[in-house]
Amino acid sequence: MPPLPIPDCATLPAPWAAFWVDADVDGCTKGLPPALRTAIGARWRQLLTGLAPDASLLDLGCGRGAVLAAARDAGITRLQGVDAAPIADTFFPLHVGSAASLPYADRAFTVVTSQFGIEYAGFAAAVAEAARVAADRLWLLVHAAGGPVHDDAREQAAQVAWLAGPIAPFDRLAAHFRAPSPASVADIDALRTAIVDHAASAGNTSVLEGVWRAISALQDVADPIAGTHALAAGVTAHGARMQAMVAAAPTAADIADAAGCLRASGFDVSVEDVGTPPAARWLLATRRPT
Ligand SMILES: C[S@@+](CC[C@H](N)C(=O)[O-])C[C@H]1O[C@@H](n2cnc3c(N)ncnc32)[C@H](O)[C@@H]1O
Structure with a gap:
């Protein structure tokens, strides 16, 4: 890692x-x-x-x-x-x-x-x-x-780092909600599949599962673009806390x-x-x- x-x-x-x-x-x-x-x-x-x-x-x-x-x-x-x-x-x-x-x-x-x-x-x-x-x-x-809680935090921080990388879930969600189309729907399906695949090798799936569930929930909220920004901010803050714990x-x-x-x-x-x-x-x- x-x-x-x-x-x-x-x-x-x-x-x-x-x-x-x-x-x-x-x-x-x-x-x-x-x-x-x-x-x-x-x-x-x-x-x-x-x-x-x-x-x-x-x-x-x-x-x-x-x-x-x-x-x-x-x-x-x-x-x-x-x-x-x-x-x-x-x-x-x-x-x-x-x-x-x-x-x-x-x-x-x-x-x-x-x-x-x-x-x-x-x-x-x-x-x-x-x-x-x-x-x-x-x-x-x-x-x-090096203990189990520390290892778990390290894994969650790594998952947040993965979400912040090229997979770009929040950019893709925002693009979909700004201009929904058959192509954007297919892209979000592909995003969900990538998250599930990544979770398959995880010991703790809470971060990935949370984002996966939020993608469905965002479809039903009044302002899904604002919801996407809030989700991104929440995940980023969680990653910062986990990273701080790992370092400290x-x-x-x-x-x-x-x-x-x-x-x-x-x-x-x-x-x-x-x-x-x-x-x-x-x-x-x-x-x-x-
Ligand atoms: C894991 S939480 C523990 C909170 C509380 N002791 C508990 O058991 O619920 C870590 C806390 O340390 C605080 N913290 C982080 N850096 C700090 C610092 N340099 N000085 C004082 N508190 C700090 C955070 O704001 C956070 O509230």
């Missing part, structure tokens, strides 16, 4: 901002395999129920607040989120900015958390920044590079390096794999008393 281009981080918040317009609190995790989701949810509950009710918690790359909601359910009320994307109507105060540059004093929060968010800010630098503002604990959950997921060596830096700056650290082979990893750190 050809290497994927690294996404431009300056443009990354836009695809995320678009995602969070419609996505639920658990939008980023509901596609995970059920056993993985259950294990992650149980571990968060176990960690959070050990906190004193007056603890303060900062969640990095918080999205709509999946971890903050779990913290609220555990009785924690002093909540703060940070995300690079502006997200409307959150139930917690949100600072829009990078997790690698936090506007908080040293040791400002009892605990700093992240669930599949901190790695997007440049893992090593963002972990150091999280440690700076954590008074007691750091609980960070990241995707595992820390390797086992990245985690070991981060653990070493945390130990050197006064934390006891443990690393826990989630799944076999690991789909995700916990980096759990507690500041040593001085």
Whole structure:
């Protein structure tokens, strides 16, 4: 498979901002395999129920607040989120900015958390920044590079890259809707067949299936050209998010390096794999008393 281009981080918040317009609190995790989701949810509950009710918690790359909601359910009320994307109507105060540059004093929060968010800010630098503002604990959950969820994201990003190539589905759809003809109908049939053929060798067909289904649905909408543009934008944004995830997921060596830096700056650290082979990893750190 050809290497994927690294996404431009300056443009990354836009695809995320678009995602969070419609996505639920658990939008980023509901596609995970059920056993993985259950294990992650149980571990968060176990960690959070050990906190004193007056603890303060900062969640990095918080999205709509999946971890903050779990913290609220555990009785924690002093909540703060940070995300690079502006997200409307959150139930917690949100600072829009990078997790690698936090506007908080040293040791400002009892605990700093992240669930599949901190790695997007440049893992090593963002972990150091999280440690700076954590008074007691750091609980960070990241995707595992080379694990099944990472591989799945790589495949979806590659499918979006294929759709953006010479097959040009969105140009062909727009041309058909602008001037329908027997030739354009035949072209759309050929497009659908090409998508099915491409999906035949895919492990995860969700992107291709989504586009294939959308081609039928567009026939019935009032403005199919606008619908085609919206479909193209949605698929492109999804590809950018998948690509970003592929590029950002820390390797086992990245985690070991981060653990070493945390130990050197006064934390006891443990690393826990989630799944076999690991789909995700916990980096759990507690500041040593001085
Ligand atoms: C996979 S989602 C996880 C969201 C949330 N933690 C959850 O579990 O639902 C990744 C989040 O990281 C955010 N993000 C991306 N780059 C970031 C950065 N440099 N600093 C802070 N947040 C970032 C995205 O906007 C997105 O909301």
